[in-house]
Amino acid sequence: METQKGQENRKREWSLRDFEIGKPLGKGKFGRVYVAREAKSKYIVALKVIFKEQIEKYKIQHQLRREMEIQTGLRHPNILRLYGWFHDDERIFLILEYAHGGELYGLLRKTNYLSEKQAATYILSLTQALAYCHEKNVIHRDIKPENLLLDHEGRLKIADFGWSVQSRSKRQTMCGTLDYLAPEMVENRPHDYAVDNWTLGILCYEFLYGIPPFEAESQTDTFKRIIKVDLSFPSEPQTSAEAKHLITRLLVKDSSKRLSLQRIMEHPWIVKNADPSGICK
Numbered sequence: 719m720e721t722q723k724g725q726e727n728r729k730r731e732w733s734l735r736d737f738e739i740g741k742p743l744g745k746g747k748f749g750r751v752y753v754a755r756e757a758k759s760k761y762i763v764a765l766k767v768i769f770k771e772q773i774e775k776y777k778i779q780h781q782l783r784r785e786m787e788i789q790t791g792l793r794h795p796n797i798l799r800l801y802g803w804f805h806d807d808e809r810i811f812l813i814l815e816y817a818h819g820g821e822l823y824g825l826l827r828k829t830n831y832l833s834e835k836q837a838a839t840y841i842l843s844l845t846q847a848l849a850y851c852h853e854k855n856v857i858h859r860d861i862k863p864e865n866l867l868l869d870h871e872g873r874l875k876i877a878d879f880g881w882s883v884q885s886r887s888k889r890q891t892m893c894g895t896l897d898y899l900a901p902e903m904v905e906n907r908p909h910d911y912a913v914d915n916w917t918l919g920i921l922c923y924e925f926l927y928g929i930p931p932f933e934a935e936s937q938t939d940t941f942k943r944i945i946k947v948d949l950s951f952p953s954e955p956q957t958s959a960e961a962k963h964l965i966t967r968l969l970v971k972d973s974s975k976r977l978s979l980q981r982i983m984e985h986p987w988i989v990k991n992a993d994p995s996g997i998c999k
């Protein structure tokens with residue numbers, strides 16, 4: 719879409735008549751997602767349909783607007799494009815890049831865990847995308863496998879910016895999903911970009927072992943494990959000392975001592991294992 723008409727498209731007024739609707743891709747809390755084809759250009763997109771009634775019921779008007787504004791402004795190979803949106807009386811339609819490969823979560827549930835090469839490639843892609851976001855003062859705050867999609871080449875795309883925020887100052891609202899939250903967030907302390915670096919440590923662990931490191935029977939126990947940084951590595955599957963080193967350097971309680979995104983990209987485990995093209999099949 720963008721490639722054919724460039725800037726012009728973003729200013730254009732869309733309507734449902736511009737699209738041929740195809741198969742459903744899935745259902746979320748607030749609506750459904752379909753494959754769709756723009757009738758004129760034949761360009762394939764994902765059309766997310768959100769019911770205004772649901773938005774009002776859950777009082778997420780502000781959050782949705784913020785998500786739409788942030789995601790529209792981001793252009794990175796590892797961030798799902800939001801090309802534009804339109805609405806009718808009952809629904810809001812988001813025109814999204816189509817990720818043919820579905821959710822990374824699905825792949826992880828199927829294989830239980832990823833190889834070091836796959837895990838490192840995804841962590842590098844995520845780190846590069848987050849470095850781009852942080853440069854634009856965007857903190858994602860809710861990176862987890864359910865929010866990561868894959869394109870037709872297996873390239874990772876960050877898809878959901880529902881909890882992201884664009885701010886230079888520290889934030890205090892607790893948000894996101896407990897297993898992936900940094901100690902400063904679960905303790906309701908001011909937080910900044912470093913919460914995303916923590917989450918990279920959580921994801922790296924989950925990619926390699928199949929479960930997030932602080933998962934517990936109850937939310938209370940998960941909370942306790944996070945604030946203690948109660949980290950241990952299972953004996954199976956066996957992983958390299960370098961992978962464990964990276965995780966240990968990210969899951970650090972003091973946010974100022976966590977490895978920076980630049981240092982993650984230069985870490986020996988990443989350099990040795992990650993495919994810089996981001997393509998992972």
Ligand SMILES: Nc1ncnc2c1ncn2[C@@H]1O[C@H](COP(=O)(O)OP(=O)(O)OP(=O)(O)O)[C@@H](O)[C@H]1O
Nearest residue numbers: 743744745746747748749751764814815816817821
């Ligand atoms: N751009 C896309 N390309 C391909 N599949 C997609 C795309 N966006 C969403 N999907 C699929 O549609 C499903 C529903 O997506 P949706 O964003 O509505 O909900 P969700 O992220 O699962 O949950 P939530 O409502 O909590 O955000 C996803 O699980 C995913 O499999």
